[in-house]
Amino acid sequence: MLTIGLTGGIGSGKSTVAGILGEFGAPILDADKIAHTTYAPGGPAYDAVVAAFGADIVAPDRTIDRKKLGSIVFGNPEQLDRLTSIVWPATSESIRRNVAELRASGVKMPIVVEAAILIEANWQPLFDEIWLVRASREQVVGRIERQRGLKPAETEARIRAQLPDEQRAKHASLVIENNGSLDELRDLLKSAWSDALKRNG
Numbered sequence: 648m649l650t651i652g653l654t655g656g657i658g659s660g661k662s663t664v665a666g667i668l669g670e671f672g673a674p675i676l677d678a679d680k681i682a683h684t685t686y687a688p689g690g691p692a693y694d695a696v697v698a699a700f701g702a703d704i705v706a707p708d709r710t711i712d713r714k715k716l717g718s719i720v721f722g723n724p725e726q727l728d729r730l731t732s733i734v735w736p737a738t739s740e741s742i743r744r745n746v747a748e749l750r751a752s753g754v755k756m757p758i759v760v761e762a763a764i765l766i767e768a769n770w771q772p773l774f775d776e777i778w779l780v781r782a783s784r785e786q787v788v789g790r791i792e793r794q795r796g797l798k799p800a801e802t803e804a805r806i807r808a809q810l811p812d813e814q815r816a817k818h819a820s821l822v823i824e825n826n827g828s829l830d831e832l833r834d835l836l837k838s839a840w841s842d843a844l845k846r847n848g
């Protein structure tokens with residue numbers, strides 16, 4: 648039974664792909680959401696994050712104030728490293744547990760985990776296959792402008808701050824080129840999913 652890691656850069660179409668695979672019946676896990684649960688009160692990374700960044704980041708309701716945490720780590724690679732060295736391993740463990748729970752509850756379908764930072768976090772060992780969603784710079788800039796109103800220069804800056812697709816592609820067993828219409832993407836995924844079901848056994 649396959650566990651598939653789905654990754655790609657900003658605006659490549661990861662969430663769109665995850666949505667379509669979900670329609671095909673795939674259970675979908677979102678690594679970003681799982682990461683947030685690790686530093687929610689009672690979560691496995693909560694105490695370590697508070698110890699590393701101080702009580703100032705704790706809101707009156709005991710949750711970690713993500714804006715305050717963001718203002719500490721944004722643009723500060725050393726602090727960002729400190730945060731990711733706590734949160735990424737905890738998230739990896741939570742993903743593993745979530746997948747195991749789905750399997751224990753009888754799920755036999757390939758499980759898809761959407762994880763933008765899959766390669767950066769070195770989560771490759773969690774997955775049987777890694778699928779990379781890729782789109783041209785022009786497509787990404789246009790889509791992000793329409794989706795979030797970001798100016799092309801802002802999107803370009805975010806793309807530059809990310810791992811390049813050439814690096815991601817080295818780890819991918821399947822590259823989904825998302826430069827066409829949504830219908831084309833759906834057709835491509837239909838065939839990729841039917842092949843995955845065969846490999847899934």
Ligand code: ADP
Pocket residue numbers: 655656657658659660661662663664790791793794825826827828829832
């Ligand atoms: P990611 O999760 O990789 O950041 P999204 O799936 O959110 O990317 O896609 C970014 C935007 O582009 C969304 O508004 C989405 O609806 C749109 N989009 C994605 N793929 C296509 C496509 N093939 N055709 C048109 N719009 C698309």
